[in-house]
Amino acid sequence: MSDMPSRKPIPSSPNTENLRRLVLVRAATITLQCVLVGFAVVVLKFTLPIAPLLLVSCLLMMFNGFTVLRLRHARHGWTVPNGEIALQLAVDITAHATWLFFLGGGTNPMVSWFLVPLAVAAAMLPSRLTWLLTLYTLTIYGLLLFYYMPVSGPVGAPERAFQFHTVGMWLSFVVAALIVAGLVARIGAQLRKRDRELALAREDDLRNEQLMGVAILAAGVAHRLATPLNTMTLLVEEMQSEVGEAGPLSQDLNLLHKQLAGCKQILGLLRAQADSPKPCPVTQAIPALLDDWQLLRPNARPILRVLGIDAAPxxxxxxxxxxxxxxxxxxxxxxxxxQSVEIEVDWRGDRLILAILDRGPGFDGRAARHADGAFMTSKAKLGMGVGIHLANASIEKAKGSLRWLQRAGGGTRTEIVLPLVGKAVKYSGA
Incomplete structure (x- = not known):
């Protein structure tokens, strides 16, 4: 299972998430501006150029719809470069400047809205692009101080113009502050999460490199063990022929011969691991695994229970x-x-669940866990515990998971969850 590639959806890149947030902020901005213009015209009786303002809003909504389509393509692996994010912010700045041109230019209190795209650029983009957007915004702001269409206020109430301007400044600041705080906070949380994931990935790579070093060393030792194992096998066979089947040492020699055969079989599997493993039904793979195990543990008493009721995958x-x-x-x-060791095999969907149950001392929940999540047994505390680490690393490499649970009535339940590949086959019994 470890060598079969699994088809997974392509994860979203940080810029894809940032672009999605820009779409939401732009939609909220268009809505808020339309509401404010409608309030100024209907309630406050301002005389505003409705037609060009609606045209700008429609063009910006069309651009937002195009961006939504762009995000759909990003799900299929199209990257979102920093330049595209900068272009999106430049469009927002241009659209807001066009709005302000018809609404009093630099005298409009909504001019502080220019800080929103600049704050977003500082959080998302490299300094070069951020400074370019800043220069572009300052240029537009400077032009709006001289080129704009004045706004006609309510007839007969010129003394309230300053009050309207003050309230508009407050409202603009509040909305801009809320958007900047919320958006930049989300971006900062995303960056911190990404840093944590990178740190964990580096730790996993370092741990796996150490474990693979141990595995390579073990493979070299196994290669050198082939000759002494053959020599010992020949000596045991000669001793068996001399002692005979009824001799006092015949039982021990037979056991020793089985152990040597098991070691040679493991070495053969190690040499053949370069070959691609062939798929086989789970109901054949598990008994074959137990047969290999009993060559080295002839006194073990495994009890196999197949819980899967569907066709064996x-x-x-x-x-x-x-x-x-x-x-x-x-x-x-x-x-x-x-005591006997129980093995339960079950499959659900595309996952295989292999449980190993024993009636040992178990653990009390205070056992230490390593950074990689591997449970440290009492055996690992006394020794190196390399087997536990190698097992955990191999199962993680196979896109699986490993966990230990307390067993009802005493003992431990070790659960291995692995992905399945291929089609199910008919199975007539355990």
Whole structure:
């Protein structure tokens, strides 16, 4: 299963999320401006050029719709560069400047709205693009001080013009402050989350490199063990022929011969791991795994229960994943101390759930956990605990997960969740 690629949706890039936020802010801006213009005309009786203002709003809404279509393409892997974000902000600045041209230019209290796209640019874009947008905004603001259409206030109430201007300044500041605070806070949270994810990814890579170093060293040692294992096998066979089947050491020699055969089989699998593993039904893979395990643990008493009721799915296990399962079975057998080890196999959708249950001492919930989430058993506390780490790393590499649970009545339940590949096949029994 670890070698089969899984088709996943392409995650959103930071700029894609930023562009999505710009669409929402632009929609809110258009709505608010239309509401303010309608309030000024209907309630405050201002004389405003409605036709050009509506044209600007319609053009900006059309551009926002185009941006929404652009976001749909971004889901299929199209990147959103920084230049595109800068262009989006430049369009917002231009549209707001056009609004202000018909609404009094630099005398309009809504001129402070220019700070919103600049604050967004400072949070999203590199300094070069931010300074370019700042220069563009300052140029437009300077032009609006001299070129604009004056606004005609309510007839017969010129003394209230300053009051309207003050209230407009307050309202503009409040809305701009809320948008800047909310948007920049979200962007900052996204950046902090991304930094945490990068730090965790670096830690995982470092841990996996260390574990792979141990695995490579073990592979080299296994290669050198082939010759002494063959020598010991020949010596044991000669001793068996001399002692005979009824000799006092025949039982021990037979056990030793089985152990050597199991070691040679593991070395053979290690040498063959470069070959692509072939898919097989889960109901065949699990018994084959237990057969290999019992070559090295002849006294173990596994009890297999197949809980899946649908057709048995196909799976592909490489050498490292098989070794991870064997390590976990060894831990369960050590904890059981002569008692049987139960194995439950179930499949739901595209996931395989393999549970290893023992009646050992279990844990009380105070056991330490490593940074990688791997549970440290008492055996790992006494020794290196490399098997636990290697098992966890191999299962994570296979896009799976590993967890330990307290078992009702005492003991531990070790759950391995792995992805399945291929089609289901008919299965007639456990």
């Amino acid at each position: 196909m799976c592909v296990w490489d050498f490292s994943l098989r070794q991870a399962m064997l390590n976990l079975l060894d831990n369960a057998a050590d904890a059981a101390e002569g």
